[in-house]
Amino acid sequence: MSAASSAVSIVTSKDIKDQGYRTLAEILASMRGLNITEDRAYSFLGGRGFGRPGDFTGRIMLLLDGNQVNNNIYNSAGLGYTGIIDVSLIERVEYVSGPGSAIYGNNAFFGIINIITKQGHDINGVQVIGEAASYGSKEFKVNYGKRLDNDAEVLLSASGFNSVGQNYYYADAVSSSSDGVARNLDDQSSHHFLGKVEYDGWSGELAYSNRKKDVPTAPYKVDFNTPYNYEDTSLQGSIRHDRQFSKYVQMSLRAYYGNYKYDGLSTYTTPWVEQSTGQWWGLNTQFIGTWFDNHRILLGVEYRDDFEQELSIRYQGMSGLNASNSEKTLSLYAQDEIKLNQQWMANIGARYDINRDSNDRTLGNISPRLALTYKPVESTVMKLSWSSAFRRANPFEKYYADEIYNSQRANPNLDPEKIQATELVLEHHPDKSTRVLSTFYHQSTEDYLRNETLPGSSDKQFQNTSGASTNGIEVEFEKHWSNDIRLRTSVAYQNAKADNGEPMINIPRQIGKMNLSTPLLSPNWRLAFELQAYSKRYTEDKIGGHYIDTGGYSLANLTISTNNLLPNTDLAFGIRNLLNRDYDHVAPKSNELQTTIRQNDRNYWLRVIYNFR
16 A cells, blocks of 8 residues: 555455444545535535536546446446445545546546455345335345365455435425325335356456435426436446566456446426436556566556447437437556665656547547655655646436437547546554545646526536636554554645636535444443534525525444354344434435435434354
8 A cells, every 4th residue: 555656545355344334435435534414315525626416427537356346327336326346345445636537538527436346255144234224224145255276366245225205394385285294205225146156367347236216306497296206227347367477577368348338317397218328348458567677667558439429318208309429549658667766766657648539520539657665664655746637527427418408418528527636645553553645736627518598598508617726635553452443534625716716515524533432341242422513515506695504413333243143143223314414415406496405313223243154
């Protein structure tokens, strides 16, 4: 971790189990400088001066065992129950902050999150998990994992989740025909499957997820308290081969395939149906060579074919949109890690991406990165880096249009967003069980993509707009005592300003977090406590010329767990929002009835794990 030329934070499987995290969104919400926004439909990730609600893109690349899972319609990746993997299969989650396009290309804009899955021997048998929670929530999982006699690792998992949800009152929805209560419009169901095999330098992985969610907030001016739901289905597969060619050369070859489908149903007197489908495949080959003394050289080439990108709208028997597109991308990248002496190391890298879409538009992007690492003593590392990254407009931003009412117009000629960032990282290990990480950064973006109202019209269209700049500081402290008490805490300050003078929406200037896990009464019992605090966030709406804000809030969570309470049986009980705080998240601009969205009151969950050994 210290060898990486960026700031890296990690949440392990032990942290996930002790804190009782149930989704990737909950894991990420515990990490340095990040925040999650919930709008009763999706979970949106924010951090380092970004996080506009309703912005599907996210601008952080999500990897599953090194394979990108962001879909090719919205560039989004599921964080809640839309996530590609069940959290019981996660070995660790790594968050690398800062632009990563020099290696990963498009959409590695603000950072990279890599989910590392468990191996078969980590399960070592059959594991059955049952869970019940507030709001009529139930979940059931079966995991199988084994290291076979020939050293092959096998991991299989299937899970299902269902939640009844809540009824919600919205004062702005009260009318002569409505009491303002959205009834039976918060239920949710999801299914996940994962299969993974590893043997003799080869690995294959297949992941599937499906989630259907009813939406109570009536966005986009749909009829209130009428059927409105989103369904997201993802399928990801990859085959990888790692081989040591010689003493000086190592090769890694990865082939991958992805499939994403979205179905949306809303009601404007009669059903309005939206669908999108995306498919892609690719090949990525890397060579790592140590031909020269004090040089570790990475050379890579990637080809990706997004051969299906379809968007459609159907309403009252009419076709409101039927957009079918595709694109191909060829990428070359290289990096040289140079050991200057025992204390200094330099890292120089760049990636060139050339993309051609089905409209014969070609875009080329170069993403350089420079870094210098200084290690004055064994326990301390300082890292200074400068990097540039980009994000191409996705098919939704370019091609989505309402051809029935003409309220949304396509714009296929959008330019990529760009970012430049400078970061100084200080990492210190006073002893083997303590880590202190500090990072100071400045970043600026340009050609930021937003859905803007066109002059002299109520119609909207995605356009490149002015960018923004952010100055920030993040500090993280970790300690693991010999009696197995573990502490992870962080504070973050981000001062984000738009170039046009407008405040940045949904950006808390200060974020504080604390995660504590400690034995309780005996080594088999544990108590885990989590505290998160956020300063105010500006919303999309104004009163008297001033933006409305959410106000700051703090949130506490508590989990008590025990291993082997009965033979082969683990038990955990958790309370979310322990102090029953009233708090709100910023509503997307598409939500006409809400400026902010009230979050869950105190709620509970109970989990039982039985291991067949």
